[in-house]
Amino acid sequence: MQPQQLISSINDGAFRAIYNATIPEYRATYSFDQFTAIAQKIQHDTYTLHYTISLPPLKKMVWLDEKRSNAIGAIFDSKGYIHFLTMKPYLRFPEADQCFSTTQFELPVRGEWQVAQGGMNELINYHYPFSSQRYAIDLKRVKNKRYFENIGNMCEDYYAFNEEIYAPAAGKVMAIEDNISDQPPGERNELSTFGNYIILKHGHSEYSLLAHLQQNSIHVKKGDSVQLGELIAYSGNSGDTTAPHVHFQVMNSMDLNKAKSLRIRFKNNLLPIQGDIITGTIEPKEHIIPPEKPFLGGIRTILQLFNRS
Secondary structure, three states: OOHHHHHHHHHOOOHHHHHHOEOHHHHHHOOHHHHHHHHHHOOOOOEEEEEEEEEOOEEEEEEEEOOOOEEEEEEEOOOOOEEEEEEEEOOOOHHHHOOEEEEEEOOOOEEEEEEEEOOOOOOOOOOOOOOOOOOOEEEEEOEOOEOEOOOOOOHHHEOOOOOEEEOOOOEEEEEEEOOOOEOOOOOOOOOOOOOEEEEEEOHHHOEEEEEEEOOOOOOOOOOOEEOOOEEEEEEOOEOOOOOOOEEEEEEOOOOOOOOOEEEEEEOOOOOOOOOOEEEEEOOOEOOOOOOOOOOHHHHHHHHHHHOOO
């Protein structure tokens, strides 16, 4: 089935044809009766294509109805097989969507990356329904339209693994986790949402989170001041993730459970959404260790001890 046939097939009630075009993994998740019940609820709405997203070797399409109350998302391969299909209400949070960070950030990486998750709706950014992660972006390193070499069964196969991660703005290191193992691609560590991570505090009581970092790769310690472009860690595959990538978000608190996610104000007015190929051009800088201040109190005490009459 070709993408342009999907909506007309739904309107015509050709549910069996659509269902048969899905891959076996999808049919193992949804029975035909379950699929039909969902499709019937939106059968007579008018849908318009709003997003076409290249996810080599796949293509994702997102349609919205006239009232923008429902959405259809589907992922097709080049042969017309449907790898993913969802039909659900179209969530929006218009007030929160206007809340940008005051701090300006740069991408925390260098080179070409693809936005794996990002944007202001659930079908292109699975973080969106959750206020603490709503405007997070996930980044995957891409080279020649590929994410990995060989067969991709080892972290080291992925271009997003062991990449340098830089401070996206000047700030102070507030929290670190560095002891979570990197699991093999395809596996998830559901006991650790973010795996290894760094939280930086910036001005205006804003915080950034860089997560899924490589175990034992963090170059800074809690309390350090960092400058924009300072190397702080290396990318990994730790935590609740199935493949190496970088999770980047900005929030109004360092409490990962209670924080409210903020839209990231990038210096170049970048507004990344799923599928975008973006280039990190941050200028690397060395870690500056401030000179130790003389311990005057201790010196005075010593002088007093040796100068008593």
